[in-house]
Each structure stands twice: as C-alpha cells, then as structure tokens.
Amino acid sequence: MGGDLLGDGTRPDLLEPAFLARLERLQLGTRRALVGRLAGEHRSPAYGASIDFADYREYHPGDDFRRIDYALYARLDVLLVRLFEAEDDLHLRLLVDTSASMATGGKLHQARRVAAALGFVALVRRDPVSLHRFPFDRPGPRFTGRAAVPALFAQLATLEAGGETHFAQAATHLLGRPGPPGLTVVVSDLLTPEWEAGLGRLPARGGDVVVVHVLAADELRPGQAPEELVGDLDLVDAETGDRVAVSLSARTLADYERSASAWADEVAGRCRRAGAAYVRLLAHDDLEACLLGAWRTNGVLR
DSSP states (O other), rough: OSSTTTTTOOOOOOSSSHHHHHTTTOOOOOOSSOOOEEEEEEEEEEEEEEEEEEEEEEEOOOOOOGGGGGHHHHHHHHEEEEEEEEEOOOEEEEEEEEEEEGGGGGGGHHHHHHHHHHHHHHTTTTTTTEEEEOOSSSOOEESSSGGGHHHHHHHTTTTTOSOOOOOHHHHHHHHHHOOOOOOEEEEOOOSSTTTTHHHGGGGGGGGEEEEEEEEEEEEEGGGGGGGGEEEEEEEOOOOOOOOEEEEOOOHHHHHHHHHHHHHHHHHHHHHHHHOOEEEEEEESSSHHHHHTTTTHTSSBBB
16 A cells, blocks of 8 residues: 555555545444544534634624625624634544453454554544553553554554453543543453443543444354363463363353353443443454444444
C-alpha cells in the first residue's frame, strides 16, 4: 500500500489496506454529547459553527452579524442570532489487556487489531488517541492526527503479553490522567476476579465506556477436541502458573461449556448495568464483519 491511507507510505501489518479504506467512512459513536478541545466531528453541548441549527438568542454587540436572522427581525422587530451545534474532538482512550492470559489462542493479536481499527477511525477524524495497557507500567503515549497512524500501529505491534491483569489498578491510573471525558475502550478477556471493580471505576471520568470482550474459541467450547481433554490432567493458570490436578469426562466438558456461556452472558449483563456498551469478539472472528455489522448496531461506530 502506498501513502494514500497513512500519509507516509508506511504499510501496516495489523489491518488490510482494503479494510482501512472502508474504515475511513466511519467515525466513533458516543451515546452522549461531549466537549473536547480541538475542532472535531462530534456533537457537543456547546454551540459552535456547524451547519446544524440549534436555537436562537438575542443579538449582542460583537456577535457575527452574518448570523442575524433578518427574516425574523422583519416579523418581530427583534435582532436574533442563529446558534448551531458545535462539533468537538472525542478523546479515545484505548485500555488494552496485555496480561499473560492474552497470549493464548491469538487473543492479543486480535486485541491489537481492534485497537488499531478504532484508533485509525479516530485519528483520520482528527480525534486524539491515547494507548494504555494493563498490567500498568507507565502513562500511555498520545497520538493526534492522521500522520500519527503509523506511530500508533508501531506502538501496538510492540505489545507483548505477560504478568497478571490488575485491571482495577489500571483503571485508577487512567482516571488520574488529565483530559476531557471522551471515550474509553477496554479490550480484554476479563479473566480476572477484579474485572468488575476495575470497570466500575471507569465511568467516574464521565464520557462513554465500551468493553470489547476478546476470548479464544476453546475458552468457551473446549469440547471441540474432547479426546485431548478427557482423563487425568493438570490445568495451568495462564497468568500465575499455578497447577490444578483434575479428572475430566465428556460430561464435565459439557457442563463447563454451559457454565462458560452463562459466565460470558453474565459479564455482558454486568457491563451494561455499569453503563458500558459491550461487544464480544472471538480471537479468530472476522474483525471487519464485526466492526461494520454488530458494532455499528451497538453504537460503537457510526
């Protein structure tokens, strides 16, 4: 791919050029009006200079005389100026899980692609993007403008999985960062007992929260290869390395599948009750189909 999409000829390895071209027609969705700092493309509770009429107010010296409604003046003998919807930037905060459990089943690669796609949509629409990871180590870098797309993609490519999740700690650090409310997107497998506590802190910043729940297919349905899992086995915790001796049967696997499905549905319900939008994504799902389909339906993109 040339420089038409990214601006400097850098070829991204995370997303296909044709996919990027289709993403250019989208923008991030929000469920409430937000106020940013830069001139962007999202509705704001303030008044500005877009083409969408909002209201009238009385003329005051210094107002732009071009906004005076002279037809209304002729009828009411009152000078009124037209107000329009403001359009502001939307700060996108990407909070990506890089704990050890994300190394299994292609989850981290899918998480990188999710962050790349949403970050690309934001940057080409002039929305600033900051990238954060957990386990938390340092404040994440900030990217602004279309020219920053290669730098964002390069940063995402360096993410590696390791350590324990510590979601609540990462949420606390994120809340301590300055900036407008914006949109926070959590990309994680949520395989930690503290995920709900961490998620519950994020709405305190204001703005919108979206949870992208990335799972490997065999985490929900290990029975796809039952002959490998029946018998006496040692299960190893992906993050702590702890081992648990178990004896599995076909019936146990079927019970596990039901429990895993119920757990994932419960996670979805708890996210929505916490005020966050929720989308589930398997590690080998077609990301483009999800982004252009269900994600638009859920309001993540528009």
